[in-house]
Amino acid sequence: MSVDVTWLGHSTVTVDVRDTTGDTGGDPAGRLRIVTDPVLRAGLAHLRRRPRTPDPSASAGCDLALVSHLHHDHLDLPSLRRLRPAVLVTPPGASDWVRWRLRLPATRVLEVAVGGTAELELAGGAVRVSALPAHHAGHRTGSGLSRAPRDARAVEHLVRVPGAFPARAETDLLLWAVGDTGEFEASDAVLDAAGRAPDVALVPVGGWGHTLGPHHLDPRQAAELVARVRPVHSVPVHWGTLHPVALSRTMGDRFVDPGPRFVEHARRLGVPGAVHLPVGGRLTLDGTGQGTR
Template identity: 80%
Template sequence: MAVDVTWLGHSTVTVDVHAPGGRLRVVTDPVLRAGLGHLRRRPRTPAASASQGCDVALVSHLHHDHLDLPSLRRLRPAVLVTPPGSSDWVRWRLDRPGTHVVEVAVGQTRELRVRGRAVAVTALPAHHAGHRTGSGFSRAPRDAVAVEHLVRVPGAFPARDRDDLLLWAIGDTGEFEGSDDVLTAGGRAPDVALVPVGGWGHTLGPHHLDPRQAAELVARVRPGVSVPVHWGTLHPVALGRTMGDRFSAPGPAFVAHARRLGAGGALDVGVGGRVRLDDAAQVRGMSARRRPTSPDEGP
């Protein structure tokens, strides 16, 4: 049995749980197009096979680079988890009767049944604006908030004493007091953390984590594996050449900071790269740019 974590770019990650009863696929903040609005994608757009068959899709907030309606229509998830205050609007705009749309309030846990499998989703607070740009035009709710998601999948590792998978999908956040409350919510450190370490613009501002801040968060929480996301993918139209090293530096910088702080398990796999966790507590990273690595190897 194993869990595969594949970064498809920006905050989009597929998490495949291979366990008795078949595969369960979770996809975070799906953006599966070459561009959206004023943003363009530099890495190759992921093939449909990289995300199809989605059982649970998680949306952290309503910003266009996290909630992309055309991508969600293409994805056709069985269950779509939205942030608080947004499910009715998302259901209306998505217009996909085959997708069950639910929302999870901050501090709440929803128990889902997906293809006979139990999945628990907890929403945690984030320090980030959650409303949609141009909400007056789109009639999106102005009071929607941004959240992080903690996902528990029982039976993911049947050979372990603790057989559940704990997945921490941070989405988008800046620093705030209580940012490590995931430990209380989960009862232990997550197995996998998807950690935002950059952005798509030339500046980040207080509502995002830079590589050092992200590494400090990981050093406090100590997840088993930390994958840097939300970097190296999107850029404003016609400004791709002005991004400097923002397409190459944040991921390796995060890994270097994390290791300097003594936080193991930080792996920069690159867009299209994969991390595998197995029942024997072994972790292997298959980078899109280089040979497989273990958490103890250099970036």
């Protein structure tokens, strides 16, 4: 088995758990494909994408899609229509609205309450998804027009994939998709939920505008979070991808600095495993959970 973590830009990451022992029959994901906060097009609302739009093959065959909250840069309805995940996990209070907007059956859309866990039977096997608290607004801008629920919450997700690392004693993959959050007292709740440090953390380190605003992490704050949780591998996301319309040239170093700065801060804090990936870059973990680039 091996695990591929590929950053497609902003908060969109594919995590592929592959069976390397035999032929996968041409399945792009091999055994199991997870996609976080899918934004797969060149622009949405007032935002535009600077890097190239991901090739459809980079997210095709999605078994499980995770949406952390209803902001347009995390829940993009056209991207979800294109992605067509087998199962879509929404934040609390949002599943009925998402199901209505996407015209999907109830069996393909579910929400997980904060502190709760869902047991999923996917084509690639059993997966457990837990929802953790986040310090971030969860409502959708313009919810009055779209009829989106105003009380939907933002969450982090912890995904457990059994048997992903057969060459070590703890065979499960623990994936921590932070989504978007600011600093708060229970920011390390993932440790209690997981029982140990996650194998992979997808950590927000920036944003899409000229300022971060409240309830976000900058590179230093994100590094301090991983220093408390100490995931085996941490990948900076939520940066270097989107910008407001016509303001690309004014973004300056916001497109290039947050990821490397996060890695630098993490190393200063003595945290190994922080990896800066370019858009489209991949981190591969072998059967022991060790990473290669």
